[in-house]
Amino acid sequence: MGVSSENGCHVEEEPVCTGSDTSEKTRDQSETLLRKENSNGAVETRVIEDPRSSEGNAGSFLYRWKHDRLYRKKYILTLAYIASFLTLGWVEGQFGPSFPDLLVVSRTSLERGSLFFTMGTVGYLLGSLLTGYLFDKRVMDRNLIMFLAVIGYGAVIAVIPWCGLYEAMVIIHVVKGAFGGGLDTCGNAGLVVTWGREGDAFFSALHFSFAFGGILSPLAAAPYVMSLDAVDKTVPTIMSPVSNFTNSTLNTTKFINITNLTEESQPDITSFIYIPYTMTAGLCVLTSLPFLVFCCMSLQSKLEKAKSDNEDADSDRKSHSRLRIVGFINMVVYIAVYVAVENTFAGFLTTFAVNELKWTNSQGSYITSGHWAAFATGRFLGIFLVRCFSPAKMIFTFNFMLLISLLGFLMTSLYDVIFGVWIFTMLTGFSMSVIFPTVFMWTEQRFLRVTGKIASIFLVSASVGFMVNPIFLGTLMETFTPMWFCYLLFGETVALFFLYFLGLHISRKIPQSPTGLPVQELTVLNPEREVEGIS
The missing domain is CATH 1.20.1250.20 (MFS general substrate transporter like domains)
Structure with a gap:
């Protein structure tokens, strides 16, 4: 199959097996050999591999660990x-x-x-x-x-x-x-x-x-x-x-x-x-x-060398740079709102339970501990879920669960259904668990490479939501009613949903690479096709 690149070079893709035995053939079934002739007439050959398929193969991990x-x-x-x-x-x-x-x-x-x-x-x-x-x-x-x-x-x-x-x-x-x-x-x-x-x-x-x-x-x-x-x-x-x-x-x-x-x-x-x-x-x-x-x-220098050999795979990131920046800004706002919801829910949960639901302080402490137990459980399960689902699907699913959970928490609190408050508190903690790290993954895959500056911008944005939201909510609860704890957080979760769909819309306007897969592991740049392992 032939693909024409942006600079007019002819690119060819074909299945490739780099191993001689059966186990290596199984490992390389998902690989594609990408050949491109550059301006000097040299043939550049790359192995394109879907990391998700290789990660899911236990044999691949053992092979790479050994060799x-x-x-x-x-x-x-x-x-x-x-x-x-x-x-x-x-x-x-x-x-x-x-x-x-x-x-x-x-x-x-x-x-x-x-x-x-x-x-x-x-x-x-x-x-x-x-x-x-x-x-x-x-x-x-x-x-x-x-x-x-x-x-x-x-x-x-x-x-x-x-x-x-x-x-x-x-x-x-x-x-x-x-x-x-x-x-x-x-x-x-x-x-x-x-x-x-x-x-x-x-x-x-x-x-x-x-x-x-x-x-x-x-x-x-x-x-x-x-x-x-x-x-x-x-x-x-x-x-x-x-x-x-x-x-x-x-x-x-x-x-x-x-x-x-x-x-x-x-x-x-x-x-x-x-x-x-x-x-x-x-x-x-x-x-x-x-x-x-x-x-x-000097491990860092070795990693830098390996990454520099694969930099051409990310050249498409330079195109549509405005869309990528707009998408990144959208995710920065998303992180700020999400952290505001996460921190405010846990920070004010005991206060809300005591003032609105008339619970004791001990009951408020117990339900808060349960919230964090569910949160940690979700984080643990997220280690395995990311192998099965894309970051975009993960964010959508857990965002939707968070919306339903906070709506249920609002209704059960309004009618003082204690069992329901417990259930939806646990679901809220679970729903919040994987959103923060998954935003980093989605940004890395679809918008901008996560560097030190990008990570610091995300964390500074998170701090803004962390500092502003409790002050705003505290004023509302004191001035009007403690139920504003539910109203505000539910409204902010709706805003998260809109920000997610905006990010999804922007990401779909950014084209994928020709193969749809990241370049990794092996690179060749000479007429003799000498293979050099760099992973």
């Missing part, structure tokens, strides 16, 4: 990324339960202590932007950037319990947010750069590990957090948001009476929060070491 050294290194590097995001979720997950201790350590009030959240978010934004710039400019090895982000994160965590001055605690949370934002940006962009369109399952595993870390860390910190028997209890249960947008994990915690925490009253209160924080710092050190090893092995 492809670079593939093994990429796989091990991916495990290091997953471990780093487990640490990221661990750090952010323990912040809520340890917040009362931090107020005691810094001898401050709840009102002044709330600045820790704000400054952490500011630091996160700065860290995301700076890391995105360094990641793309290649000022230093990307594995070195990741190593510095994780090891710096651990150093800051180790210092936090010893910041007795309020001003020092505020500054250290800015630095903590900067390292967290850098880790988040570099981890998302780095995994996409490592695998490209082949890494959907790995990307889902990355985000599941964050959620899993956020679930485990409160359990590890529980024996050491401030005992409520030591102080008066005035505010039984509130939610504390975490300034991370990969998967914003919220933790319910009980707050202590910090109205009278002064220099005179402080000596009677002892905090042991330095113990779990030191453990967390050690975890950060351990998960940073693989990146240092890979930096010394």
Whole structure:
């Protein structure tokens, strides 16, 4: 079959088998040999392979693991990324339960202590932007950037319990947010750069590990957090948001009476929060070491060489650049609205249950925990679902489920159907689970390559939704009725649906490559057709 390229060169496609035995023939059934004669008369030959078919073949994985050294290194590097995001979720997950201790350590009030959240978010934004710039400019090895982000994160965590001055605690949370934002940006962009369109399952595993870390860390910190028997209890249960947008994990915690925490009253209160924080710092050190090893092995330069050999496959991205940019902007807005819905639902769920449904604080805590359990379950299942469905279909399905779930939550709350509220809360958590990472996958496949700058723009957009929506909703609930919790989130989910269809419409106007498949694995550029394996 012949295909004419844009520059007038003649391109031919034919099935190819690169293996001699039966197992290799099975592996290569989905491959196509693409031959193109360039302006100098040389024949360029490429093997086009559908990564989804090769990933689904267990034999293909074992074959590549055994015979492809670079593939093994990429796989091990991916495990290091997953471990780093487990640490990221661990750090952010323990912040809520340890917040009362931090107020005691810094001898401050709840009102002044709330600045820790704000400054952490500011630091996160700065860290995301700076890391995105360094990641793309290649000022230093990307594995070195990741190593510095994780090891710096651990150093800051180790210092936090010893910041007795309020001003020092505020500054250290800015630095903590900067390292967290850098880790988040570099981890998302780095995994996409490592695998490209082949890494959907790995990307889902990355985000599941964050959620899993956020679930485990409160359990590890529980024996050491401030005992409520030591102080008066005035505010039984509130939610504390975490300034991370990969998967914003919220933790319910009980707050202590910090109205009278002064220099005179402080000596009677002892905090042991330095113990779990030191453990967390050690975890950060351990998960940073693989990146240092890979930096010394110059793995990044090998990956860059492999990717440079395949750059011509993405030349079609330069065409229709305006449509691609418009599609990307649409997805940036989508991410902002989605994160607003995700964070606001979890952050205000207990407050809504107590004020509108007249539940107890304990009941509100239980249903919030159930929400996050369903969320983590969905993240885990997403690892396998991305192998079967395209990102566009995944986003549509889970967006539709989210719309139905929030509508059901609204109706059951309106008529005070407790069982229904529980069911639709679980469904809402499950429906939210895979949308965030899948947006990255869809952007990589149809709009723009996910680089450090692209990842940082996504995360900055997420932070805007994270900061604005709670303020807006809090005003509505206080001024009118707590039911605005349901009304606003349902309306924003409808907006998400429109943004999805707009993105789908734009993506369909962007043509696919001639074969419809990404170029990967093998490249040949000489008349003798010498095959060089680069995967």
